[in-house]
Ligand SMILES: [Ca+2]
């Protein structure tokens with residue numbers, strides 16, 4: 001009889017342990033203000049990402065919205081500070097990167113790139129032509145001066161990376177960065193080099209277990 005009572009108590013305890021819950025975190029750099037030059041929207045990057053991106057073109061634009069030909073925009077995100085529990089980014093959730101951009105008038109936009117990394121150089125990149133083509137379902141496959149778009153890429157389902165023309169090169173045909181970003185907790189974003197950037201955002205949905213109760217506190221609860 002005592003065994004049955006104990007089993008019933010254990011069942012109650014197991015039912016009381018919280019199940020994993022989904023958490024959504026958002027990191028945003030720059031403000032979605034339609035490229036307004038008002039205010040200062042600074043970007044920041046780790047030294048390693050800065051070094052990588054500095055090999056792509058003439059110089060860096062350290063603020064969003066400002067449009068300077070032959071300059072890149074770069075940003076390093078740390079997913080732990082986006083609110084992911086304990087910095088754990090290895091869950092089964094997805095990481096989505098949103099980029100609001102506009103091709104500069106009178107510039108060479110067709111060789112502009114979106115580049116991603118995970119703390120130790122570039123790991124993936126495609127031209128904005130490719131993203132424009134996907135966004136328009138093939139209707140427009142050229143990223144042109146004056147084009148404005150909000151591109152969204154999912155790190156577990158990326159368009160295959162193209163050949164890299166830069167010294168800080170990435171491998172071809174990469175279609176996922178979820179594991180790499182999960183391992184490092186860092187997501188680096190770069191955009192070259194005749195394209196204005198309004199803002200960047202990273203949304204992170206993860207199955208993050210809620211903090212379990214200790215066995216000691218359970219014994220107190222069910223004593
Ligand atoms: Ca260019």
Ligand SMILES: [Ca+2]
Pocket residue numbers: 030031032033034035036041064065197198199
């Ligand atoms: Ca902005």
